[in-house]
Amino acid sequence: EEIKVFCPATIANVSCGFDVLGLALDSVGDEMIIRKTSEKGITITKISGQELPLETTKNVSGVAGLAFLEKSDFDGGFEIEIDKRIKPGSGIGSSAASSAGAVWAMNELLGKPFSNLELVQFAMQGEKLASDVAHADNVAPAIYGGFTLVRSYNPLDIVPIPTPNELFATVIHPQIEVKTSDSRKILKTNITLEKGIQQWGNVGGLIAGLFQNDYDLIGRSLQDHIVEPIRSILIPGFDKIKANAIHVGALGGGISGSGPSIFALSKGEKIAQKVAESMKETYKNIGIEFDIHVSKVN
Ligand code: HSE
Numbered sequence: 380e381e382i383k384v385f386c387p388a389t390i391a392n393v394s395c396g397f398d399v400l401g402l403a404l405d406s407v408g409d410e411m412i413i414r415k416t417s418e419k420g421i422t423i424t425k426i427s428g429q430e431l432p433l434e435t436t437k438n439v440s441g442v443a444g445l446a447f448l449e450k451s452d453f454d455g456g457f458e459i460e461i462d463k464r465i466k467p468g469s470g471i472g473s474s475a476a477s478s479a480g481a482v483w484a485m486n487e488l489l490g491k492p493f494s495n496l497e498l499v500q501f502a503m504q505g506e507k508l509a510s511d512v513a514h515a516d517n518v519a520p521a522i523y524g525g526f527t528l529v530r531s532y533n534p535l536d537i538v539p540i541p542t543p544n545e546l547f548a549t550v551i552h553p554q555i556e557v558k559t560s561d562s563r564k565i566l567k568t569n570i571t572l573e574k575g576i577q578q579w580g581n582v583g584g585l586i587a588g589l590f591q592n593d594y595d596l597i598g599r600s601l602q603d604h605i606v607e608p609i610r611s612i613l614i615p616g617f618d619k620i621k622a623n624a625i626h627v628g629a630l631g632g633g634i635s636g637s638g639p640s641i642f643a644l645s646k647g648e649k650i651a652q653k654v655a656e657s658m659k660e661t662y663k664n665i666g667i668e669f670d671i672h673v674s675k676v677n
Contacts, residue, residue, distance in 0.1 A: 386521065387524075388407040402542070405675040413488060422456070495537070499515055545646050548672075551655075554668040616667060
C-alpha cells in the first residue's frame with residue numbers, strides 16, 4: 380500500500396511574524412511516495428533531485444517519521460521516496476516539505492489516527508534536525524495548508540487563518556545557500572519595547588487583513604522591524620528587489636523564512652507575474668543567478 384503526496388513549499392515569518400506566521404504555496408513543492416511495510420522502522424529508499432542523506436536519523440523525513448512511529452500503535456514501518464524539487468537552504472521550507480509530507484502521508488496510510496496538531500509536532504522534529512530549533516512556522520502551513528499562526532509553542536497551539544482568494548506569492552531565490560541555523564545565530568535575542576509595538580501592530584494588522592480580505596491592510600502590515608534589517612544584509616539586491624516589486628504593484632514583501640529567497644504578495648496572478656518580471660530584471664541588471672516561482676497561496 381502506498382501513497383504519492385505533494386509537499387508544498389512554504390514562506391515562514393511573512394515579514395512581521397518571526398517563528399509564528401507561515402503560508403503554503405499551491406504549486407511549488409516536492410513529491411514523495413510513502414509505502415507501508417511489515418518491517419519496523421523507516422527506510423529512505425530513494426532521493427532524486429538533490430544530494431541528501433539516505434540514513435534515517437540524518438534525514439528530516441526519517442526523523443519526523445520515527446517521531447510518528449514512536450507515538451503510533453502500528454507495528455510495521457514505512458519506506459520513503461523523495462523527488463526533491465525545493466533546494467535546501469533556499470528559504471522556502473525545503474526541510475519542512477519533507478518532514479511534513481512524510482508524516483502527513485503516513486497518517487493517511489494508517490487511516491488518520493493523528494490530528495494535524497500532532498502531525499506538526501512530529502514534523503517539528505525534522506526541523507530540529509535541520510536548523511537546531513524545532514520551529515513550526517513552515518511545517519504548520521505545509522500540513523494545514525494556507526496561512527497559519529503558531530499562537531503558542533508551549534503548549535503548541537496552531538491557528539489556521541483564512542486566505543483571501545486572490546492572494547498570490549512571487550518568490551525569487553538568488554543562487555546562494557543560507558543555512559537557517561547560521562541565519563538564526565546573527566539575530567539579537569532582545570528587542571526594544573518600541574520595536575515590539577511596531578511588530579505586534581503589524582501581526583494584528585496582517586491577520587485582520589486576511590480575515591477581512593483587505594489587501595491594502597495586508598500590504599501595510601508586511602513590515603519587519605526586527606529580523607529583516609539584520610538578515611537582509613546577507614541577501615544580494617534585497618532592497619532593490621523589494622522596492623521594485625512594490626513599485627510594479629506588489630502589496631508588500633520581505634525575506635522568505637531565513638532567506639535568501641525574497642517574497643512578495645500580490646492581489647491577483649497578473650500582478651504577481653508582473654512582480655516576477657520586475658524581480659528577474661533587477662537580478663539580471665546586477666548579475667545574479669536565480670530561480671523564480673509564482674504561486675497562489677493555498
Ligand atoms: N522562522 C524560521 C527562521 C523559519 O526565520 O529562522 C526558517 O525557515
